[in-house]
């Protein structure tokens with residue numbers, strides 16, 4: 131388990147009034163920051179490189195997949211901390227999620243430590259598909275009168291003046307800004323822009339010791355239960371399944387009696403360097419056969435209990451490199467939130483809580499700075515996120531079950547499994 135103090139704490143003192151605030155990225159962290167700023171009376175523009183806008187009708191919410199956030203197509207646990215932050219700070223977002231069929235459920239102590247050392251051992255988690263969550267957040271943001279989301283506006287660089295941020299480049303145009311909030315996610319470009327501007331690094335980005343050094347493949351499929359309930363035990367507290375050595379698989383309950391099943395396969399371990407022998411997980415038949423062969427998962431995907439409502443969404447991500455927080459310390463006027471501040475192991479399920487908490491802390495600090503307070507914005511943001519970043523929100527216990535080799539055999543021999 132990582133000690134939060136091992137991660138460099140950024141310092142960015144800021145006193146500013148009537149400043150123009152830009153948020154780069156309309157993911158969970160960027161939109162949370164922007165909504166909270168607008169609600170504090172701070173006008174805010176959000177630049178989002180994806181041109182796709184949210185479907186207007188709620189029926190499209192469950193299938194709103196965006197190129198800019200491909201991970202949002204994978205199964206997501208919404209931990210007790212993320213529920214608590216929504217209930218306390220964004221109750222209208224929580225209410226709308228519940229109206230759309232999201233479910234609150236009480237969870238007791240699990241094998242993992244949830245959301246940091248000071249959190250209660252039990253709490254209320256939220257069951258919702260990630261695209262539904264993103265859709266609600268975007269629609270709430272779009273209704274704020276002081277907030278504008280500019281879809282299809284990719285930020286391409288930074289402008290500085292007198293040693294601090296003065297603007298953000300969008301193609302050849304410069305958008306003046308006194309404060310830019312980097313919410314561009316785990317693989318965002320801001321760090322390299324700082325390098326280009328010649329700002330010395332305070333600390334080199336480093337490989338995350340907890341994640342596969344080679345990156346990982348993810349495969350997710352969404353199912354609908356025939357009847358409300360849980361066909362199998364939620365042995366991980368917030369999910370069912372576990373870590374099976376060279377891969378992990380978990381079931382995550384979601385809204386409207388749906389659930390997602392997600393396989394995580396580190397590249398290189400079960401895979402070999404090139405094409406993965408578990409790649410057939412991307413086919414619906416292979417996925418169904420593999421999921422059915424894992425005891426903790428089989429009861430969930432049994433055609434008598436549930437049917438698939440999507441194809442398989444697959445994604446390969448490079449290894450995560452930590453370094454956002456230290457990069458942000460380099461330029462006054464620039465602050466990072468969400469994955470740009472700290473990217474954790476997806477298996478920990480803590481990213482949403484970090485995005486929400488850091489976004490809210492950022493909005494509070496920036497608006498205090500605009501009111502004339504001398505505020506160390508980045509340090510306040512990090513204070514809000516550090517514990518959440520340092521502890522897993524969901525257990526991922528080592529379980530006995532088919533090895534990657536066993537799974538590869540199942541996949542190689544998988545005849546189409548009759549479903550539904």
Ligand SMILES: Cc1cc2nc3c(=O)[nH]c(=O)nc-3n(C[C@H](O)[C@H](O)[C@H](O)COP(=O)(O)OP(=O)(O)OC[C@H]3O[C@@H](n4cnc5c(N)ncnc54)[C@H](O)[C@@H]3O)c2cc1C
Pocket residue numbers: 154155156157158159160177178179180197198199201202204205206207208209283284285286313314315316318319348447467468469470476477478479480481482483485
């Ligand atoms: C496979 C997987 C499973 C996960 N499961 C869980 C889970 O179960 N529970 C959990 O809590 N967390 C989970 N996470 C982590 C969680 O998804 C992230 O922490 C969260 O999405 C981070 O949100 P963000 O807003 O910081 O970044 P993102 O969601 O990455 O959003 C960044 C946004 O910035 C935009 N952008 C990028 N560059 C630019 C640019 N130059 N100009 C303008 N816009 C730009 C992108 O288009 C995107 O919209 C998982 C992650 C992965 C990869």
